[in-house]
Amino acid sequence: MIHYYITAHGYGHGVRSSEVASALRRLRPDVPLTVVSALPSEFLAARIAEPYEHRVDSFDVGMVQRDSVRIDEAATTERLWELVRSWDRRVEVETQRLEGASLVVADIPGIPLEAAARAGVPSAAIGNFTWNWIYEPYAERYNASGEGEGAVRREGAVWGEAADRFAQAYGLCPLLLRLPFSEPMSAFPHAVDLPLLSEPGRDRRRFLAERYGADPAKRWILISFTTLDWDEEALTRVRNLSAYEFFTVLPLKWEGENFFAVDPGEIPFRDVLTSCDAVLTKPGYGIVSESIVARKPIIHAERTGFQEYPILVEAIEQHLPEVFLPESNLYRGEISEVLARIWTRPDPGRELPRGGAEIAARELARFL
Numbered sequence: 001m002i003h004y005y006i007t008a009h010g011y012g013h014g015v016r017s018s019e020v021a022s023a024l025r026r027l028r029p030d031v032p033l034t035v036v037s038a039l040p041s042e043f044l045a046a047r048i049a050e051p052y053e054h055r056v057d058s059f060d061v062g063m064v065q066r067d068s069v070r071i072d073e074a075a076t077t078e079r080l081w082e083l084v085r086s087w088d089r090r091v092e093v094e095t096q097r098l099e100g101a102s103l104v105v106a107d108i109p110g111i112p113l114e115a116a117a118r119a120g121v122p123s124a125a126i127g128n129f130t131w132n133w134i135y136e137p138y139a140e141r142y143n144a145s146g147e148g149e150g151a152v153r154r155e156g157a158v159w160g161e162a163a164d165r166f167a168q169a170y171g172l173c174p175l176l177l178r179l180p181f182s183e184p185m186s187a188f189p190h191a192v193d194l195p196l197l198s199e200p201g202r203d204r205r206r207f208l209a210e211r212y213g214a215d216p217a218k219r220w221i222l223i224s225f226t227t228l229d230w231d232e233e234a235l236t237r238v239r240n241l242s243a244y245e246f247f248t249v250l251p252l253k254w255e256g257e258n259f260f261a262v263d264p265g266e267i268p269f270r271d272v273l274t275s276c277d278a279v280l281t282k283p284g285y286g287i288v289s290e291s292i293v294a295r296k297p298i299i300h301a302e303r304t305g306f307q308e309y310p311i312l313v314e315a316i317e318q319h320l321p322e323v324f325l326p327e328s329n330l331y332r333g334e335i336s337e338v339l340a341r342i343w344t345r346p347d348p349g350r351e352l353p354r355g356g357a358e359i360a361a362r363e364l365a366r367f368l
Contacts, residue, residue: 001032002368003098004105005112008038009062011226012286013127015269016105016179017161018047019197020126023050023361030101031368036112046265060131060160061107061142063306067227069327070280071305073138080135080162087165088112088320095119103367110169117172122367125177126360128182128285132167133221134307135159177360180352181285181315183308192363194356198293201270208267208275212260214245221339222247222273222296225279230254234333241336249278279341280325283312292352297345299338301330319352321345 002024006017014037021268025033026049032050032210035044041054061083063079064075094115098104104116109125116123139160167187176188180196223242230238238246239256247260249269253261262272270290273279278297281287285308291298303309304327316322323338323345 001034001104002105002364004033004035005059005109006035006037006039006107007060007062008058009060010284010286011039011043012284013107014039014288015047016044016197016289017105018044018293019199019357020105020177020360020364021052022047022049023357024364025052027358027365028368042265046095046268050136059094059111060166063132063134067225067229069225069228069330071302073305077158081158082103082163084158084165084329091115091118097185103364105364106173110166113173123173124177124364124367125170125188126177126179127185128179128311129184129308130166130170130185132163132170132186132187133183135163135166135247137307139163153241175363179285179289179356181288181308181311183311194359195353196289196293197354197356197360198270198290199354199357200293201268201272201274201290203274204267204271205275208247208260208262208272210237212262214247218243218245219278219339219343220245220247220276222249222276222279222281223252224249224273224279225252228252228276229331230333233311237333238335241339244339247272260323269314278339280338283309283316285312288312288315291316293320293328293354295320295347295351297323297342297347299325299342300339301322301325302327317348319348319350321347339346 009342035052036055036057038056038058044054064072064079066072082290091114092113094112095118097121098115098121101121104112104121104123106112106125107126113123115119168185176191178185178191178193205216209223235254248261249264250261267311272325273290280292280299282301282303298320300316323342325338
């Protein structure tokens with residue numbers, strides 16, 4: 001039995017892990033698979049080849065977000081406090097669950113990796129960053145600013161303890177499958193570097209035009225956010241951009257003649273991306289890698305407080321036509337200027353090798 005743990009912090013983790021899990025199912029269909037994640041069952045079912053079991057559970061906090069762009073730091077602190085208090089108990093429970101398991105894979109919670117080490121089960125991690133790397137700067141900032149202030153010092157201790165627990169768990173894992181656009185991930189003792197996991201989607205422009213009534217003669221923009229708080233004034237600005245058709249993927253949806261919300265159960269996200277002319281998004285691993293594979297220009301919004309943000313922006317700048325959109329302009333719906341500029345931006349023309357899911361599956365199969 002393979003136990004594959006996927007964080008629910010952002011759909012990008014789910015998309016890339018689904019690629020690997022499906023490749024592993026194709027390579028070793030004889031080994032049962034259990035996916036452990038708080039991601040929606042319908043999201044996983046649309047991406048992972050059956051049969052597999054889905055156990056709903058979560059083993060990390062990530063960064064609690066107010067929406068797709070902004071972090072809720074106070075809420076993250078409280079969630080981290082709950083996590084570190086329950087860490088040892090959850091390791092003990094998960095160790096018992098792993099009795100009889102043949103492999104643990106994690107993207108990229110720490111508790112399952114620590115439980116695997118305790119249960120004597122081989123384990124591997126997949127990712128482009130570690131949670132200790134994300135949390136350490138917050139611990140340092142709180143500790144630097146909280147001298148003599150009990151509440152702030154306590155918060156610094158929470159972030160620091162969380163970073164330490166993740167680093168220790170990662171150090172028990174014998175194999176990291178490291179994705180492109182990564183930080184060093186030095187908490188792991190051994191790493192194998194992978195090419196991109198993503199594969200190109202299909203151009204479904206004609207189908208989308210007929211199904212949703214979009215004008216194929218206009219520029220199509222994919223607005224790729226899980227949530228985006230546009231008020232009526234911002235929406236009016238976007239609705240007035242009559243030269244464009246704007247696509248979202250459910251659950252993100254707005255009313256308007258040039259807004260079209262696509263059901264991902266009907267047409268895969270990567271097909272929607274391939275069918276559009278450009279994407280407006282925040283830099284996240286999934287959308288950046290899939291846009292590079294699809295060769296789609298990116299208008300990328302500012303994303304403050306995310307440690308991986310500069311790495312992903314560098315990847316965008318090196319591989320795609322791109323325009324930066326300040327956060328204030330994004331929330332006001334002031335996107336006409338960047339839309340006009342994106343078509344004139346140079347294409348670096350640099351492509352990256354693909355096939356990472358199959359390579360990852362072969363590496364994982366060595367443990368079976």
